[in-house]
Amino acid sequence: MQTLRIPTPLRSYTDGRSEVNVSGRTIAEAMQDLTAHYPDLRPHLFNEEGNLRPFVNLFLNQEDIRSLQGLETPLKEDDRLMIIPSIAGG
Amino acid sequence: MYPTLSHEEILRYSRHLLIPDVGLEGQRKLKAASVLVIGTGGLGSPVSLYLAAAGVGRIGLVDYDVVDASNLQRQVIHGTQSIGDLKVESARQRLLDLNPDIQVEVYNEPFTSANAMRIASDYDLLVDGTDNFPTRYLTNDVCVLLGKPNVYGSIFRFEGQVSVFDARRGPCYRCLFPEPPPPGLVPSCAEGGVLGVLPGTIGTLQATEALKLILGIGEPLIGKLLLYNALDMSFEFVKLRKNPRCKVCSPEPEVTELIDYEAFCGVPGHDRDEGEVGGGWDIAASDLAKRLKVGNHIRLIDVREPHELEISHLEGAQLIPLGQLAARLSELDSAQEIVLFCKSGTRSARALELLLSAGFRKVKNLKGGINAWAREVDPRLPIY
Ligand SMILES: [Zn+2]
Numbered sequence: 525m526q527t528l529r530i531p532t533p534l535r536s537y538t539d540g541r542s543e544v545n546v547s548g549r550t551i552a553e554a555m556q557d558l559t560a561h562y563p564d565l566r567p568h569l570f571n572e573e574g575n576l577r578p579f580v581n582l583f584l585n586q587e588d589i590r591s592l593q594g595l596e597t598p599l600k601e602d603d604r605l606m607i608i609p610s611i612a613g614g
Numbered sequence: 615m616y617p618t619l620s621h622e623e624i625l626r627y628s629r630h631l632l633i634p635d636v637g638l639e640g641q642r643k644l645k646a647a648s649v650l651v652i653g654t655g656g657l658g659s660p661v662s663l664y665l666a667a668a669g670v671g672r673i674g675l676v677d678y679d680v681v682d683a684s685n686l687q688r689q690v691i692h693g694t695q696s697i698g699d700l701k702v703e704s705a706r707q708r709l710l711d712l713n714p715d716i717q718v719e720v721y722n723e724p725f726t727s728a729n730a731m732r733i734a735s736d737y738d739l740l741v742d743g744t745d746n747f748p749t750r751y752l753t754n755d756v757c758v759l760l761g762k763p764n765v766y767g768s769i770f771r772f773e774g775q776v777s778v779f780d781a782r783r784g785p786c787y788r789c790l791f792p793e794p795p796p797p798g799l800v801p802s803c804a805e806g807g808v809l810g811v812l813p814g815t816i817g818t819l820q821a822t823e824a825l826k827l828i829l830g831i832g833e834p835l836i837g838k839l840l841l842y843n844a845l846d847m848s849f850e851f852v853k854l855r856k857n858p859r860c861k862v863c864s865p866e867p868e869v870t871e872l873i874d875y876e877a878f879c880g881v882p883g884h885d886r887d888e889g890e891v892g893g894g895w896d897i898a899a900s901d902l903a904k905r906l907k908v909g910n911h912i913r914l915i916d917v918r919e920p921h922e923l924e925i926s927h928l929e930g931a932q933l934i935p936l937g938q939l940a941a942r943l944s945e946l947d948s949a950q951e952i953v954l955f956c957k958s959g960t961r962s963a964r965a966l967e968l969l970l971s972a973g974f975r976k977v978k979n980l981k982g983g984i985n986a987w988a989r990e991v992d993p994r995l996p997i998y
Contacts, residue, residue, distance in 0.1 A: 525702045529850075532773040532802055532843070536937060537866040542846060568799070572707045586852045588790075606852065608841065611770035613803035613885070614657040614813065 526554055526599055537564040546605070551584065552595040554605065562607040569607070579607040616642035617671070625717055627669055635831045641669060646811070647828040648672035652725050653677075654705040656803070656813030657743030657820065659691035659769050664821035666709040666716055667779040670828065673709065673736055674720040677701040679884075688810035709736050724883060725749055727872035730756045739827060741765045741820055745803060745885035747794045748875035752883075754779060754787035756874055758862045761836075763827055767820040770800070772809055772844040774816035777835050777854065778823050781863035784836040789857040797880040798964050804885050805960055812844055888936035891963045895970075896981040902953060913952045916984075917965045922957065926984050926995040936961045937969055948974045955980035955987075957998065 525547045530538050538544055544561070548554035555576075559566040571582050576582065583606040584587045589597055619627070630636045630644075647670050651662045664674055679701050696704035699804060702720035707812045713734060721733055727742070734740055734756045742753045742764055748766070757764035763780040766787060779786045810814050819840065826832045831964040841850045862869040876883050890896045906912060914931035916923070934942050936956070946952060952974065954962040960983050966979045980987065986994035 532771050533806075542843070547891075548688045552761075578793045579791060581790065583852045588853070588855060590857075591855050606841075606850070608775075608839070608852065609770070610747070610791050611773065611775065611802055612745065612747045612750055612800065613769040613808055614654050614655055614743045614767070614804075 525601065526605060527602040528558060528605040529607065531607055531611075533609050533611065534568060534607065535563060537568065538562050548599055550595065550599060551582065551589055551597045551605065554599055555582075555595065566582065577609050581610075582606070583608060616643065617989045619645065620715075624658040626713075626715070630668070631671065631949030633701050636829060638833075641674045641706040643828055643830075644669045644825070647739075648674070648737045649741060649824055650674040650676065650734055652676050652749065653675055653743035653744055653745060654689070654691060654701045655685065655743065655745055655816040656688040656769065656808065656810075658705070658741075659689045660743050660814050660826070660949055661743055661767075661821045662705060662709055663691055663712065664818060666713045666718070668821075668825055669713065670716065670824075671720065672717040672737075674719045674721065674733065675702045676723070676725045676733065677705075678722055678724045682950045685790050688808065688813050690814065702883055714779055725752065726883070727752060727769070727875065730872060731760065734760055734762065737762070739763045739765065739824060740807065741824055741891060743817065743820070746883055747879040747881060748883035750787065750866050751794065751878060752875045754789055755862050755869060757781070759790075759871070763819045765827070767813075768810055769812050769816050770803070771806060772812065772985060774812055774842040774844075776816055776819045776823070776840040776842070776918045777838065779829065780834075780836050781856075785854045785856045786863040788808060788862050790839065790854055792824045792857065794879040794881075795897065795900060802885045805957070807914075809844055815842060815844070823887045890959055890981045893965050895966055895977070896959075897953060898981050899987040902978075902980060902987075903991045907993050909919050911951065913946070915946070915965070916956070916963050918956045918984075925998050928955070928987065931955070934940045936965050943969075943972055946974070948976065950976065952977040953980055954978070958983040958985050 525545050526544050528544050546554040546557045548557050627641045630641050645900045649670050652656050654675050681696045681699050682706050684695055691708050692704045700722055702722050706718045706720050733874050739762050740757055758781040766777045766779055823835055837854050838854050915932045916931040917936040919935050954965045956962040962979050969977045985997045988997045
């Protein structure tokens with residue numbers, strides 16, 4: 525089981541939760557698990573072809589998954605995932 | 615050589631001079647420094663106030679807006695007296711009152727591809743306190759092209775981000791966010807709101823980073839992004855890396871001069887909630903009032919959030935929040951005339967596009983939203 529931090533702009537799709545538990549052997553599986561529980565999140569994270577949208581930043585334990593193996597990065601128990609949103613307010 | 619300090623300045627900056635890491639030399643570095651603050655709103659207020667108080671010798675302010683009553687909940691550099699005044703003028707007066715020994719240069723114009731290089735080239739570093747995606751990408755690219763640090767801060771509701779983007783030493787904004795989100799996906803502060811103290815927290819962190827860069831002390835937030843959440847009172851850091859294929863800061867960049875950032879982001883370079891759709895799809899509040907008065911059967915759909923009904927509402931309107939509209943289209947009849955509205959017209963403009971793409975044609979957007987109705991038709995309603 526891993527935890528995933530949900531940024532404020534997406535919390536309306538996770539019943540207001542700031543952190544959710546997910547489980548998977550890879551990030552792709554964990555994200556599958558996430559969107560199975562919160563289907564309304566899916567269009568915000570993935571495009572029609574099932575690829576992560578380019579403006580979605582996913583971090584695993586402080587590292588950008590683009591600098592790891594992307595969605596295929598294997599996960600360990602207690603890993604922590606974060607979605608970092610594009611926000612522009614000032 | 616750094617400029618010397620007068621006796622008055624030595625007294626003023628006494629608490630800095632006592633810190634060995636700053637000292638007289640550090641204070642003289644601050645006096646010699648110049649910082650351009652983009653935006654004099656929520657973030658620009660604390661940033662410029664603290665930089666001025668700290669004795670940064672020359673502060674540039676870019677903004678083209680005027681002070682509005684709805685700014686004062688967070689834009690603490692302005693006051694009730696300055697409602698209606700140019701923001702840069704209101705800010706200049708406050709900064710010079712705080713510290714008459716500094717220079718404040720103001721640019722009462724939007725920061726655009728046409729003027730950005732000219733304005734920015736005259737400053738040591740830039741602080742990004744803008745409120746929209748186009749100006750953020752512009753500020754980044756200007757800094758990369760001119761080889762200057764960009765002290766970045768951004769806020770939404772209870773959440774903030776801070777980093778120092780310096781492409782000479784680390785990643786840039788585009789390394790982290792290669793593409794802007796699609797228009798309308800991320801609500802702005804004008805639509806989504808923001809806790810007033812949040813820009814205070816994030817702006818003071820930006821000011822701290824700017825001072826550290828000028829003084830050359832400590833560890834700058836280069837290659838790190840700070841994520842702050844006021845509700846959890848959490849500060850978390852992630853590592854940022856230079857994207858080897860970054861369009862602007864990689865060795866072979868695609869972007870070598872400023873581009874059209876509003877086109878790139880698909881949204882305007884400001885965060886004023888003033889939605890209209892254009893192309894004949896809008897209806898003015900006064901026209902809607904006339905048509906309702908003569909008994910036209912028009913279905914009013916309010917696409918705001920439930921908690922906004924308490925502030926103001928229109929008689930007979932049905933609430934379908936924008937986020938639920940796509941799933942609730944079956945509740946609407948495309949044969950009946952529909953008028954969509956929200957606070958000021960931005961969300962209802964998006965709702966209208968959704969209905970158009972679903973095949974609706976007898977549909978209009980209330981231009982300027984329920985606030986326009988309050989202004990033009992029913993002054994008993996508050997404007998928010
Ligand atoms: Zn870059």
